Amino acid sequence: MRIKVPISGSDHGRWPRPDEGFTLPEVLIAMTVFLLVIIGVVAANLFGLKMFQVTQTKLNVTTWSRETSDKITAEVHACNSVWVGNVATNGVFATLLDGEKQQGTGLLIYPTTNTTNFIIYFVNPADQTFRRTTGQPGTAEILADSVTNTQVFAAEDFSGNVLTNNDNNRVIHLTLEFYQPARFLLGADYYKMETSMTRRALQ
Amino acid sequence: MTLVEVVIALAITSLTLAGIVEGYIYCTTAAVKAQLVEAASARAMERLEETRSARWDTASWPVVDQLVATNFPDEVVSLDMPGSTTGGTSATIKTTISQISLSPPIRGIRVDCIWQYRGVEMITNTIDTLRAPDQ
Numbered sequence: 129m130r131i132k133v134p135i136s137g138s139d140h141g142r143w144p145r146p147d148e149g150f151t152l153p154e155v156l157i158a159m160t161v162f163l164l165v166i167i168g169v170v171a172a173n174l175f176g177l178k179m180f181q182v183t184q185t186k187l188n189v190t191t192w193s194r195e196t197s198d199k200i201t202a203e204v205h206a207c208n209s210v211w212v213g214n215v216a217t218n219g220v221f222a223t224l225l226d227g228e229k230q231q232g233t234g235l236l237i238y239p240t241t242n243t244t245n246f247i248i249y250f251v252n253p254a255d256q257t258f259r260r261t262t263g264q265p266g267t268a269e270i271l272a273d274s275v276t277n278t279q280v281f282a283a284e285d286f287s288g289n290v291l292t293n294n295d296n297n298r299v300i301h302l303t304l305e306f307y308q309p310a311r312f313l314l315g316a317d318y319y320k321m322e323t324s325m326t327r328r329a330l331q
Numbered sequence: 332m333t334l335v336e337v338v339i340a341l342a343i344t345s346l347t348l349a350g351i352v353e354g355y356i357y358c359t360t361a362a363v364k365a366q367l368v369e370a371a372s373a374r375a376m377e378r379l380e381e382t383r384s385a386r387w388d389t390a391s392w393p394v395v396d397q398l399v400a401t402n403f404p405d406e407v408v409s410l411d412m413p414g415s416t417t418g419g420t421s422a423t424i425k426t427t428i429s430q431i432s433l434s435p436p437i438r439g440i441r442v443d444c445i446w447q448y449r450g451v452e453m454i455t456n457t458i459d460t461l462r463a464p465d466q
Contacts, residue, residue: 172348179355186362190369286385299384324377326384
């Protein structure tokens with residue numbers, strides 16, 4: 129006589145397991161499809177990251193250009209006098225004299241007849257920055273970086289010819305060239321901004 | 332899950348991804364266009380400032396008048412640097428000077444910066460102003 133002894137932990141009393149399941153080809157196909165979807169999502173994200181960086185750079189430059197050119201233009205329009213010159217490495221601004229080609233790295237603006245009150249825009253070739261400073265200590269600020277040209281300011285006549293004297297009716301021409309070196313996922317990029325401004329209070 | 336369901340799901344996923352990528356490309360294109368619009372506006376303003384600096388002195392004898400159309404011919408300028416991602420877009424600056432009033436003497440100055448975006452879309456940035464003789 130044989131007696132069936134119940135064993136603890138057996139499947140006794142549970143639902144019977146289905147005898148159907150995923151076959152190996154089904155699993156492989158499902159994994160392949162899933163992998164394709166994942167690759168697509170990751171590629172789209174990487175592409176989006178690259179596009180975001182490109183867009184961010186361009187929008188930043190556009191915003192900066194608008195803000196800076198508006199500020200310089202307003203200051204030149206309203207100033208008492210304006211001088212093109214060069215900023216030496218010791219920080220001294222030297223105006224260009226009559227007879228010299230009116231083209232330099234800096235622009236000196238006197239808003240009033242008071243010569244202790246001034247504004248200077250200049251390019252620092254050492255770190256390729258475009259800066260603004262005033263007669264007040266501690267007001268120096270960097271407006272832009274990656275500026276590759278140094279002769280950014282020029283005094284011109286109404287036809288665009290660079291002057292060799294301090295003509296009263298001169299146009300101050302600003303040219304800034306930017307170079308953005310290649311970075312992760314991005315190639316190098318260039319940008320140039322040009323604008324002109326004329327002092328309104330002609331005397 | 333049948334094969335048809337899988338194919339439909341994949342098609343929907345592909346469409347979604349294509350839409351996202353297209354959105355990114357549109358954003359970048361719009362940024363480039365904004366940059367060129369800004370550059371065109373600056374070039375138009377540049378010409379306007381040149382007309383402001385032209386001498387127009389009715390009080391002197393003989394009268395000095397440099398504010399005439401022949402002094403401001405059409406000019407082709409670059410909106411960007413060659414070799415940049417925008418490929419060096421060029422624009423044409425047109426200046427129109429008209430007599431608005433003889434007494435008091437006032438002239439209208441209109442500057443158009445005309446350029447083409449990606450060889451398809453013609454865009455014009457226009458600036459208008461009025462000017463009196465030098466005081």
